[in-house]
Amino acid sequence: MNDNNQERDVYVAIADPTRRKLLRLLADADELPLHELTSQFQMGRTAVSKHLAILKDADLVIARRVGRETRYRLNANPLKEIQDWVSFYEGFWKQRIAKLNLLLEEEK
Structure with a gap:
């Protein structure tokens, strides 16, 4: 390009x-x-x-x-595009951390 x-x-x-x-x-x-x-x-x-x-x-x-x-x-x-992209991954990691917390609670 x-x-x-x-x-x-x-x-x-x-x-x-x-x-x-x-x-x-x-x-x-x-x-x-x-x-x-x-x-x-x-x-x-x-x-x-x-x-x-x-x-x-x-x-x-x-x-x-x-x-x-x-x-x-x-x-x-134009920074809104970056904010949208980052917010998708923020949701991704929140889900993973919530699942990890559930697994850790189950093992207690």
């Missing part, structure tokens, strides 16, 4: 710890300019911009221009 022509997968976008930190920073603020985001990392503006581009391609970040500055904000809607 050519990432330049395909919309990026939300799971791929959040797989990187830098991108997860960016999402967290944006969740804690209404909107942040690139220079404020960059100051939170030990990497250059270009590297942070590349991470933001991946998040933007996955529709997790919305960018808007204000003069010469680009400001970013979180769009958490």
Whole structure:
């Protein structure tokens, strides 16, 4: 798959710890300019911009221009897909733990 022509997968976008930190920073603020985001990392503006581009391609970040500055904000809607996926497995494990508890009670 050519990432330049395909919309990026939300799971791929959040797989990187830098991108997860960016999402967290944006969740804690209404909107942040690139220079404020960059100051939170030990990497250059270009590297942070590349991470933001991946998040933007996955529709997790919305960018808007204000003069010469680009400001970013979180769009958490695509994270619902991940929440749904995790909640399925949460139910799976709750069932398994309940069965294990029954077995342990029977052995007492």
